[in-house]
Amino acid sequence: MRNPYRSQKIAFFFLFLATLLIVVPVGLIVIVIIQKGLPAISWQFLSDIPRQGMRSGGIFPAIIGTLYLVSGAIIFALPIGLLAAIYLSEYSKDNLLTRIIKLAIVNLAGVPSVVYGLFGLALFVVFLKFGVSILSGSLTLGIMILPVIITTSREALESVPQSFREVSLSLGASKWQTIRHIVLPNAIPGILTGTILGLGRAAGETAPILFTVAAFYLPQLPKSIFDQAMALPYHLYVISTQVPNVDEKIRYGTALVLLTLVLFMNLVAIVIRYKFRKKKKW
């Protein structure tokens, strides 16, 4: 027999190695982007429109466009997603149909984003005649992040102990009062996490906005939700592949801004979770 203590040590070593294998490449990417992008960051870069065929100037319209799209997506997806999650976790009966629906929603989260892009093109741009616009793009992104929001919210709601519901009902509260005052408040951290993960995804994806909203080059800000807009991920794609001779600095600078935006949102999620977890006591 081998010494069990030694095999434990070996197991720990491999587990540690596996973790390292994940952390190191991600860390490297971030470091490279920061290193190469940071010199580009300046007030002018953040606040100016792109100039000289996007080879100089700033990325302000793309930042604004992405913010619009993300806000639009969340305004659309959060209420619908939350209501769907409440229905699925609190009201629907546990039967085959419900289970199929839940499974389908989970799987929708894994559908490639370009499929959502095509769907958005067909439904919003062409069929509903919203045109290539912020509205179409926001709705497409919203639909793309709905599954994430529904699934995480539903799991958050379901993780609230059944006993809390029974206590509330046993005191004569109605089902809706129970959901509103007991279940929802205790599910907020999970719901927010799902929402912000969805937001991060919406901010970073290129394919869904490609056909539905993104403008190749639009040096002014959108005036209404029926305008086209630039967006960070698409802009990055354009200056990296479609326009020759763009300074590396500008490309990495754009990537850095996008990365910071997404990381910032995740950070907000972490802080909110942490705050709520300190209060949570069961």
Place this chain on the structure above:
Amino acid sequence: MVNPVRNNKLAENAKMKDKNTISNGVKFAIKNLDIWFGTIHALKQVSMEIEANEILGAIGPSSSGKTTFLRMLNRLNDLSPNFRMNGEVKLENDNIKNIDAQFLRKRVGMVFALPLSLPLSIFDNVAYGVKMHGVKNKKLLQNKVEESLKEAYLWDEVKDRLNESAFKLSGGQQQRLCIARTLAVSPEVILFDEPCSGLDPISTAKVEDAMVKLKQKYTIVLVTNNVKQAARVSDRTAFFLNGELIELDKTELIFTGPKDKRTDGYIRGKFG
């Protein structure tokens, strides 16, 4: 096991019934009640009456259907998806099926086995039910909370920390908080499901004291795994076995000369 103090209480109780209660002192009338969860036959042909202002003890081994019986009375069983029932349960002449569940549960409160505080402050735990019934006035809520906490013998221990989380209280305090919370909605009946199962002897004594005093205003049904507790507090005791109501009689009689051998066996600790 029979003590004279309790006999006096019974006598007092008999007088109260004449004075205060409706429907000849019968709170619940249960007839031929059958309950199933899927294929499990949890209660079989149970018929009994629960009198107003009595403490009815329910004893019996594990899975004998005590909790199911209790949760029937405030229709909490309705929450289980595979629940089915037959027979009739009347609360003061109204079939409970025809009473709106919310209203029924306001009249028939429940204290659970484990101290289940809601994740709220001490104050909000007690005020919760009252608020849900539409009371918004701060002063009114404060009075109600104070009154209920006093009735549950908890006020002195928590009056300076009402805004702290209820989870900071000890298990015994939380259980009395749960009692206060139930009292706050002014029920007529209070159901206790093994309220002392997780408590030390001193906390248990406090909860038992509270129950005996509460009897003056409320009807109490106490499910307990602790046979001695039933002997100490209940006026009448029901013995359940495998979903059947084997025997129901005055507590003295159950504990001195039960009619059924199985009751005798159980209280002497032969099984369960």
